[in-house]
Amino acid sequence: MRHASARSARASALAEDYVEIIADLLNTEGEARATDIARRLGVTHATAIKTIGRLKRDGLANGKPYRGVFLTEAGHALARRVRARHQTVVDVLQALGVPPEVAELDAEGIEHHVSGPTLAAFERFLAGSSATGAARIPAAMPPAEE
Amino acid sequence: MRHASARSARASALAEDYVEIIADLLNTEGEARATDIARRLGVTHATAIKTIGRLKRDGLANGKPYRGVFLTEAGHALARRVRARHQTVVDVLQALGVPPEVAELDAEGIEHHVSGPTLAAFERFLAGSSATGAARIPAAMPPAEE
DNA sequence: TGGATAGTGTAGCTTTGGCTACAAATTGAC
DNA sequence: GTCAATTTGTAGCCAAAGCTACACTATCCA
Ligand SMILES: [Mn+2]
Ligand SMILES: [Mn+2]
Ligand SMILES: [Mn+2]
Ligand SMILES: [Mn+2]
Numbered sequence: 573m574r575h576a577s578a579r580s581a582r583a584s585a586l587a588e589d590y591v592e593i594i595a596d597l598l599n600t601e602g603e604a605r606a607t608d609i610a611r612r613l614g615v616t617h618a619t620a621i622k623t624i625g626r627l628k629r630d631g632l633a634n635g636k637p638y639r640g641v642f643l644t645e646a647g648h649a650l651a652r653r654v655r656a657r658h659q660t661v662v663d664v665l666q667a668l669g670v671p672p673e674v675a676e677l678d679a680e681g682i683e684h685h686v687s688g689p690t691l692a693a694f695e696r697f698l699a700g701s702s703a704t705g706a707a708r709i710p711a712a713m714p715p716a717e718e
Numbered sequence: 719m720r721h722a723s724a725r726s727a728r729a730s731a732l733a734e735d736y737v738e739i740i741a742d743l744l745n746t747e748g749e750a751r752a753t754d755i756a757r758r759l760g761v762t763h764a765t766a767i768k769t770i771g772r773l774k775r776d777g778l779a780n781g782k783p784y785r786g787v788f789l790t791e792a793g794h795a796l797a798r799r800v801r802a803r804h805q806t807v808v809d810v811l812q813a814l815g816v817p818p819e820v821a822e823l824d825a826e827g828i829e830h831h832v833s834g835p836t837l838a839a840f841e842r843f844l845a846g847s848s849a850t851g852a853a854r855i856p857a858a859m860p861p862a863e864e
Numbered sequence: 865t866g867g868a869t870a871g872t873g874t875a876g877c878t879t880t881g882g883c884t885a886c887a888a889a890t891t892g893a894c
Numbered sequence: 895g896t897c898a899a900t901t902t903g904t905a906g907c908c909a910a911a912g913c914t915a916c917a918c919t920a921t922c923c924a
Contacts, residue, residue: 681831
């Protein structure tokens, strides 16, 4: 079923974006507040809180009422994978000549449809085209600051 | 709002897939029956019929009850754009080393998040890498059999 | 000319992901 | 310590996209 996999990728896209944002807020701000998550996503806080409830239900997040959101181990693992994949997609788009701002925008949607084999191909491509100036950190490796 | 554009692309993805499939069925079978559309998508016919109703509501499709589905001018125009973009995405993925079957699967989801500038970059990239063996038909040009 | 089969449509249900409006808790400034 | 502002949570609404179950129409063949 050619479209079924795209449909299931679409279904997990929202969860992936949430854990990515939560991990980022935890790293940079020390805490992830519902309001900040909502603002980053461009939705109302009510929507964010409801979706965060689903993340908790699905074992990706936890936290007590009025005390911010945290990630479970599963949530952290997902966030790491999502973050690395996001960067790889951005890098590939830019390597193909897509302007940086556009690459960032499009990657936000494309990333959720990049399967394992495709991601591997992307990384091989980037490694191969590293004739380009700056020293390249392999996108597949866990970033040092993790 | 970085995620808002991805969200709106997601919203139109289903309509794009439907018109693409309908156009394909009209071309190859001469008619587009709800059951065939449903089978291609991997959903039940009830779901397909309901979605086709939305396409009609939105001016992309038409047709009388029990008489198959047709595309409006807007629907045909959308189908043409979607088909060309689909092929470009598949070509780029394969050029990057993604196996053909995987490229086809992933493209089905990725295509809906490829913006105009990114598509243009893809086409420039393909035109540039046409050092590769077989004569390349520019993906941006309307295909001859249209 | 019937039926059987295949296709289409409708009804009713669920989940997701949005929203507004309002209520409750926390935090920060006096 | 109190009170205003911020943040969080809840309730109730909606549309989309899926499903099953059932009813209706068309088609095809004996
Ligand atoms: Mn994303
Ligand atoms: Mn992302
Ligand atoms: Mn598609
Ligand atoms: Mn497609």
